[in-house]
Amino acid sequence: MRTKIKFSSIVGFLILIILVVPLLIVIITSFGEESAISFPIKGFTFDWYANVFQQPDFVEGLKMSSIVAVLASFLALLVGTPIVYVLTRFDIHHKDWFQTIFLSPALIPEIVIGFALYQALVISLQLPLFISLIVGHFLLCLPYVVRLITAGMMEFDESIEEAAWMVGYDKVSTFFKVVIPNIKQSVVAAFILSFITSFNNIPISLFLNGPDLNMLPTSILNYLENNYDPTVSAVSVILMIITASIMILAEKYLGLNKLT
């Protein structure tokens, strides 16, 4: 027993080190004065952070990534929530089949989705890049929405809805007045996970970007091809801060221990 506990704590510690040390190094290198990323650092400066905001690609990328992530997550919720409601509450044929379809984007390599959408939407249908990008990220987010909202619906006693019908509310008003307030946590969790997934995505964005359409992660990649200075470390730290603050806020105000 004791040796088992010892073993698992050692493994846990190792994983923590493997995960945290590289991140720590990135954080440290973002303050180095030398113009190439090096460790340990010489000197201390915030210049690279300032430089991040002087790169139009990064500033535009941050803006665009946020817009796309919000729109795609929102869309995925708007489409996904009613789908899940129908799948969990109605007795329909081939339920499993539908469930698999809505979860399938998570099973297909993202780079394939990106390529397929590029072929279908941009080349064949000549849709604007922005629309295609939103569609791609929407597909990326949908499985998260379907999975989290399904979990929320499963936990929610169907009789509570029936009780609302009994006292005079039709199914649509019941959905908004009783179901949504009670699966709120799942909805917010789905939004946050969707947002982070979309915000950090590269494969789909790579295929669907263009002259005026740069996403932050792809901009970082592009920048890395030509430069290897601590600006990349700085922008990585900013990304980490954004992601972590969303998680911390969500945890604090909603108690989203379900997120993991």
Add this chain to the structure above:
Amino acid sequence: MANIEISDLSMSYQKGKQILDQLSLSIKDGELLSILGPSGCGKTTMLRLISGLIPIQKGTIKVSGKDISKVPVYKRNFGMVFQSYALFPHMTIFQNITFGLKRRKLDKKTIEQKALNILDITGLSNLKDRMPHELSGGQQQRVSLARALAINPNVLLLDEPLSNLDAKLRIEMREEIHRLQQKLNMTTIFVTHDQEECFAISDRVALMNQGQIEQLDTPQNIYKNPRTEFVARFIGYENFIPKTWAEDQQWQFHKEIMGNLLTIRPENIGIGAGENTLLGKVVSKNFLGNYYQYIVDTELGILKVNTTKDQSETNAEITLNFPESSLIELEDK
């Protein structure tokens, strides 16, 4: 307020399983009618058909003469109490109770007044600002009842409302239901699988088996005169005697009904000489608080005999007597 006429109600699931089979039943205005039966007998399906939670396949349901088959659930104005309480978790008790009233285009003052009145008669006034999860099971079920009554329903439907409560609360709650039902003179349908709780408060009981009503009568009549073997077994009769055998023995009993079985309650079998006797050997004796139960092996198989007096010991040979007035004839189903 409302009487209910159910006629030829049938229901089957896609796989062809018949849940309800041409069931007819009428419930009088202000009556408390129980639907009693084992799980799977169709009692919950019947209640859900009446409530409108599931659509009617065949047959009609009329409330005060009006066919409600096509009226959607949210327009029926029926109150329902669920087994799982089903309170709205995101609302206070007060909001739970006013939720239905708010839908009814009443002004704020009337809503509040009605809610306060219902809180008062259900004894919940001091809990009105609590959230459902802060309440005990019994209190939650009380709120559920109050919520159902708040909309001033035509009919009150109770779906096994007591089965999640512990024994003491169950008795308290069933009396509360009975009291309110009487006070409001509310036509009520009470679905349960518990014979005792149903007999205690019902005006009439519909005992269901395999999608049909096996017997519909007052609790007393069902208890004293079960119609079929199923009913008799369900309400605690355990001794069954073939009529042909009894005739061969020249037993005296009423011969009014066509059927093959007689039954008698364990406490009505006497020990010692008397009418209609039978020899047996005591297999075991169990002390069950206010009576002793003897398990007696006889020519007819194992019989159960309850008596308040300690009259015999294990392995003793005894004579049992079966008074004519206690032998009940059963119909064949």
